[in-house]
Amino acid sequence: MKPPGLPPQLVSLARSIFEDCTQCRACQVRCAFLREHGTPKDLAGQLLGGSTGIARAFECSLCGLCHATCPMSFPLPEFFLAMRRAALENQVASLAPYRSLLNYEAVGASALFRLVALPPGGDTVLFPGCTFPGAHPRTALALYRHLRGADPAIGLVLGCCFKPSHDLGRRNFFESRFGTLRATLLARGVRTVITACPNCFKVFNLYGDGLAVRSVLAVLEETPLQGRTPVRGAAIMHTPCPLRFEKEEREIALRLACESGLEVERTRQGGTLAPCCGEGGTVGALRPDYADAWTKDVEKSAKGRVIIAVCAGCVKFISRRTPVVHLLDLIFFPQAALDGTLPKPKGIAAYVHRLRLKWRVWLENRPRPTRG
Structure with a gap:
């Protein structure tokens, strides 16, 4: 039986997750949202049981880290996005916090x-x-x-x-x-x-x-720039959530960063297991504590090294806590990017x-x- 008011796609996702999730809890290790609200099986079961809590999906960052860590490869970001859509369609969520x-x-x-x-x-x-x-x-x-x-x-x-x-x-x-x-x-x-x-x-x-x-x-x-002046220092890459599963794009970013002269260390921060910067899903509008937890994770991984990001949103969010440069700034104005002298309107x-x-x-x- 389909719970009233829920679209077939969401119900299908929920049933698949509820039936096959082993509750290994791998997805909860680094996700405050799932630690607080339960495993995907818990959430899917509540939804199928007629729970009105679909609006809680607005507390999820939609970052995809849960999908990356899930041994069953459940499409959890799609599940939570479908919950958001259903919450709006059923008028149990408001867009007021996002004006x-x-x-x-x-x-x-x-x-x-x-x-x-x-x-x-x-x-x-x-x-x-x-x-x-x-x-x-x-x-x-x-x-x-x-x-x-x-x-x-x-x-x-x-x-x-x-x-x-x-x-x-x-x-x-x-x-x-x-x-x-x-x-x-x-x-x-x-x-x-x-x-x-x-x-x-x-x-x-x-x-x-x-x-x-x-x-x-x-x-x-x-079409590389010619005559770039190399810079020195230690750095790590930060992978933005939309590129989490885009290996080729991540490798290109890493190569360009290394060409700057910086010693760029490979860490989980630069791969599929990268934490969200904190901006994902506009979670900060409802749960600033969740957003801040992500940014603290990024800061902890940096260990004092410069973070290189390829997303302007990530740069804006991460810069609140630790040094970060945009890779494009580093390519075109390397020393100014590291010195922090580029205008940041x-x-x-x-x-x-x-x-x-x-x-x-x-x-x-x-x-x-x-x-x-």
């Missing part, structure tokens, strides 16, 4: 911030995401200039991939808005999207039907820098008047 994030998403997708700049004959664009261009403005511009230098036909698309809404369970909203973005890109002749954000990379990979997606790190490995200043990037690129790509 700030959803406003941020809406602004990034607004006409004021949107841009599609594609040179004639081009079919490839850089999609830097929302956070990176505002928080790392010098590097964002340098990255765009470098890519255009290697291929003048590369364009730039500024906008939002709507991953915040996706992860909050706003399925219909996400499908509509991302679907519009995808259709716009295809209609403009875009066929390949180069992402500078791991979250955007994951969204385009999963939902960008008709669009090939590449990470900017993979492109930079093929916050609040309104970050929005201003996003607009400045849009204005610069628009001016470069606007049609030139012909002279008779």
Whole structure:
């Protein structure tokens, strides 16, 4: 019997987990959410028994570490995301705690911030995401200039991939808005999207039907900067959750980090067992203690070494507790990145820098008047 109000996909996932979970508790070792609320079997059983506690899934980071540690390889992130969706559809969860994030998403997708700049004959664009261009403005511009230098036909698309809404369970909203973005890109002749954000990379990979997606790190490995000054020091890599199971992307990031001159040590922090930075799933809006526990785990693993991250969100979150640099900053401005002298705009200043990037690129790509 299907519990009332629950979609078939969620019920199917719950039954599979309930029937086959051995309760080995491997997933609970490093997850405060599962330690507090029970094993996946416990949670699935409660759901199948008619429990109204599906909204507790908003306390899960959706980071995928549980899936990485599960000997049965249960798709637990999909299970908890399905719970979030069902909670919204059944009106047992509120989006009120996430208004700030959803406003941020809406602004990034607004006409004021949107841009599609594609040179004639081009079919490839850089999609830097929302956070990176505002928080790392010098590097964002340098990255765009470098890519255009290697291929003048590369364009730039500024906008939002709507991953915040996706992860909050706003399925219909996400499908509509991302679907519009995808259709716009295809209609403009875009066929390949180069992402500078791991979250955007994951969204385009999963939902960008008709669009090939590449990470900017993979492109930079093929078109390296010349004359980089090596730096020295000890560092470790931090793997963002969207790249947890993307081994090739992790290896590319590691190679680029090592080319900086830093001694980059391989640790679990840089692989499938990496902890979430704390930002995942917007857990901090409900359970800041869970988010802080993740960030403390990251800090503990660093042991005083510099952390290299490839996600602007991770950099922002981790920097509250321990030194961290963005790999793209390290590539384009190595010494300044390590010294902490690169501008790091916050609040309104970050929005201003996003607009400045849009204005610069628009001016470069606007049609030139012909002279008779």
